[in-house]
Structure formats: C-alpha cells, structure tokens
Amino acid sequence: MTSNRKSLSYSILELASVANGSSPAQTFEKSLDLAQKAEELGYKRFWLAEHHNMASIASSAPSVLIGHIAGGTKKIRVGSGGVMLPNHSPLIVSEQFGTLGSLYPDRIDLGLGRAPGTDQVTAHAIRSDRMQSVYQFPEEIKQIQQYFSSDNKGAKVRATVAEGVSVPIYILGSSTDSAHLAAKLGLPYAFASHFAPAQLFEALHIYYNEFKPSSFLQEPYTIACINVIAAETDQQAERISTTLIRLIVGVLTGQSDYMQEPIDMTPQLRQLSHDPALQRMLKYTFVGSKETVKQQTTEFLKQTGVNEIMVASHIYHHEDRLNSYRIFAEIMQEL
Template sequence: MTRLSKTALSVLDLVPIRDDGDATQALHNALTLARHVEQLGFSRYWVAEHHNMDGIASSATSVLLGYLAAGTSTLRLGSGGIMLPNHAPLVVAEQFGTLASLYPGRIELGLGRAPGSDQRTAYALRRDRLGSSDDFPRDVEELQHYFGPQQPAQGVIAMPGVGTEVPIWLLGSSLFSAQLAAAKGLPYAFASHFAPRYVHEAIRLYRENFKPSAVLDRPYVMLGVPLVAADSDDEANYLATTVYQRILALFRGDSLRLQPPVRSMEGVWLPHEKESVSSFLGMAVIGGPDKVRERLELLLEKTDADELIFTCDVYEQADRLRAFSILADLKGG
C-alpha cells in the first residue's frame, strides 16, 4: 500500500464566489461538493470563518455547517476554523452544542487564534469586547469546560452544549498553536495551504511535546494543501491561473471573487508578485493524476502527516468536483 492510500483525505472549503456569481450560488456549490466527497469516502468537510471578503461566503460558519449537515448523512463537518478572538466562548459552545445535538457524532470544532479579518472589521465584529489572540489558551480551556459534563455548582452552562464533548482541533500557521495543541493533547491542523514556511518546525514541536489526553493518546497531524487536479498537467496548469489571480488579488487588496482562468499569467502579475504568490502556494499540488500522486507521496514522506485537507478554488464547479474524484481514485488505486 502507498502512503496516500493509508492517509485520510478531507476538504477545506472557502466557499468561493465567482466574478459572475453570488453568495447563493457559492453556498449551493458547497453542499453539492460536500455530497460529492461524502460519496467518495472523504473523512471530513470544513469551512472557514472569514469576514469582509467579497469572494468568500462562509462568514456565518456555524449557520453554514447546519445547512451542510442537513444535506448530508455521514460526513463529519466542522470549522477550519472558528476565529476565537471574535467570539465569546459561551456563544461558540452553544452554537456547536446545538449542531452536535442535532447531528450527533458528526460535528467538530477547529479553532484559530487570528481574527480572520482586518482591524476595522474586527471592531465591527466585537465592538468593545477586548478579545485578542493572547486570550486563546484560556478561551480554549473555557470551551472544553462548556462541552464537558456539568459540574456541581457550575454557574454557567452551555445549553445545548453541556455534555456533548464536541471534538476540538487547534489550527495554526505559526508555532504557537502547535505547542498549545501538544500541551493539551489535541489534534493539530497546520495551515500549510497558505503559510507553508513553518510547517516542518510546527510538526516537530507538536510531536516532540505532545502529552496524551483523554481525547487523544498520540499526536495527530493534518496539513492543508491547495489542490488543482485535472486530467492532464496542461489542463491543471491552466485551471490554476484562477488560484494565482485570487492570491494576487489578496496581496493587492482587490476583489477576491474567482476570475476565469487565463492561458498565461504574463502581463497579469509582476515578477515580484509572481514570487510572492509562488511562496504563498509553496505546498500546492497542481497537475494531472500522475503528478498529483507523485507530489502527495513526496509530501507524506517528508511530513508523515496523518491526514491531508485540501482547498480547491478553481473557477468551474465541475472542475472542482472532478479534482476530488481524481484524488479519490488515486487514494483507492
């Protein structure tokens, strides 16, 4: 058996909005993709909290998860992640406790310590609530408390939420969450789909410092991977120009709505922008089936990851569905 055949595969959906589409279309596409990968045997489907971004429709993450859960039957669904500085832990516990009560055994909570937005948007979200990334360890502990069994004389409970034991993951793009996940014995997901620089150091720190817990007896690492899989290398390289344009727009502060692919990026980006986009997508896997298999096997050899979670922000929904079908075939083959 190959490493890929033994590795769990999952999806991280940023619920992209096309230049000629709208949020309704993007949300319906998310459900179509969730049903598709459920049939293909993928492990989990996560959506991410982002705000004030015109090309991403997953801002109301827990609401969207309810929609996806109602339209699927076995797929595990979760956040990748909830940006905890934006929320009081009790509110998060009640939202995810409600989801877990409606869809038992299928809901999980990935947590990030960044705001997922700019400072002006953070203020619009929080007003005078002084949540910050420095509060993250305490907030995680508070959430675990709310999901646990009710304690004698417990002054505040999450209802729904208490006793649901919603699985918590810690997410990160630096070393902080790796160390916290290790100390608390929680599964760890590294955001290598947009910040590959520290991936090896973060994994090393997490594994070396991991302390077994009631929820996990050994380290468990999941890596984010940008994916553009197609029937040929040439087609994949063409489809990937949509991804390049999106990251370029992020750097420039332009609209993040998906743009159609182009035959060449020459004249679209400047040399230093090309370098920045390439660095941002350093873990990207782009190609036909053989190249995708080769790249993923090499990645797994270097990281020994337990699970890979893929973003795929190509322009046409049919091409996105096809990419995950190719991935499933490679795992099965």
C-alpha cells in the same frame, strides 16, 4: 519528527469561494453539492472556514453553513476550519456547536484558531476588544471544554445544550505558537500550510515532541492543508489555476475580487506565478494531471508524516472543481 500514522485520511477545507457573476446563495448550494459528492468519494470530513469582508469568500458564518452541509449529507464529518475564537464568546460557540452536535451526533468537529480571518479594521468592527481575547486563547479553549463537560451542571454559567455532547476540538494554526498549545492541551493539530507554509515542519516537530496525552487524545494527530487543482492533463490544470493566481495576486495587492474565469496562461501571469511572495504563499499548491499531483502529494506525505491531508481549492467552474476532487480521491485511494 515522529508521527504515529497508521492510516491516512483525506478531507476538504471549503471556503465557499464566490465566482464572478455568482451569488452567495448559489455558492452555498454548490458547497452542499461538493459535500455530497465528497461523501461518496470517501472524504473523511468537510470543514468550513471563517473569513470576513472578502468578496471572493462567502464562508463568514461557519456554524450556520455547518448546519446546512450536515443537514444535506449523511455520514461525512462536518466542522469548522475554523472558528476564529477571538471573534466570539466561548459560551456562544459552545451553545452553537452543542446544538449542532445534538442535531448531528458524532459528525461535528470544532476547529479553533486565533487569527482574525480578515483585515484589522474589520476585526475591530467584529469585536473591539478582540486582542484581549487573543491573549486569552488558551484559557478560552479550556472554557469551551468546561462548557461541554458533564461536570459543568453545577456551574453558575452553563451551555446546557453542550453538556455531555461529543464535539472534538482541533487546534488550528499557521505558526509554532499553536503547535506548543495543541501539544500542551493534548488536542489534534491542523496546520494551514495551504497559505502559510513557512513554519510547517518546525510546528510539526514541536507538536510531536511536546505532545502530552489527554482525556481527549492519547497520541498526536496531525492534519496539513494543501491546495490542489487536478485535471485530465497538466495543460488543462495549468489553465484552471489562472483563477487562483489572479485571486492571490488580488489579495497580496489589496485588490481582492470575485473568482475570475480561467484564461490561457500568459507570459505575464507566468511571471506573476514565480513572484517570491506568491511562491512562498503557495508552496504546497499541487497543479496538474493525476500522475503529477500524485507525485507531489506522495512527496508531501513522505516529508510531513501527517495523519490526514486536507485539500482546499479555488476553481471557477463547479464541474472542474468536482472533477479535481474526484481525481484527488482516486490518488488517495491508490496511496
């Protein structure tokens, strides 16, 4: 594996997790508050995910939320992590992000993925012909690039608000397919190792070795996502992590619900946390004090060689979440 890492950035992937007893509106305001604090703490970008039909996640319209976050911040980059392209028309995506790029120049990112971001029944409700779009994912990315090109002015179909606007495209993935594509197109690559870590190293190896320079990117650029729950002590972080454990168990058993308030770690929860399926899914979930999380993060960066690390978190209390991101920022500044 070969990386061109010269400097290391740290960023946030926001899922707008909805706590039990809270509303989407309250969740969105907490997301904005987090973005404002992240800007002060030196985070490079703040990406919004796309998920549908999940009570615990309010980030189902990333382009709308990006406008909300970008309008309430000054310099942090804001983008999609990502737009699930088979759910959408390339023309509409181009118009939406061209508009955002004009409103907030040089601050908007367009991360594109091909997963549905939901269950198959809901995916069909979103777009009944989405599987055709899944197979056309590479061609639809090129369509978006064309819509953003100044050379598209003579075309019969135009996204006039996007032409000539600078909105970098990132390929998102959780498998090796996306690595081949990102390398072939010469685009930056973000891997979802926070929930699908199995093929992380193989995907990075493919991307680094197959990368072809493009007019968008001359050298490979990689982002890997992890889960972080940091607190003043290992014990405090473990207690906070019970929210995540119960949330993931709900997802795996088809009983998804709102984020639940943390509780003391019980023998049953500890046993669940060691379940092989949960362990595989949360392999890169770093829980503990600053020292503990720093050791885990240092090892992860050493092993992967990524250019940028992106952090996700499912933490019930907003103040605990702000504190976790503050601690992680301190770790990254020290590294």
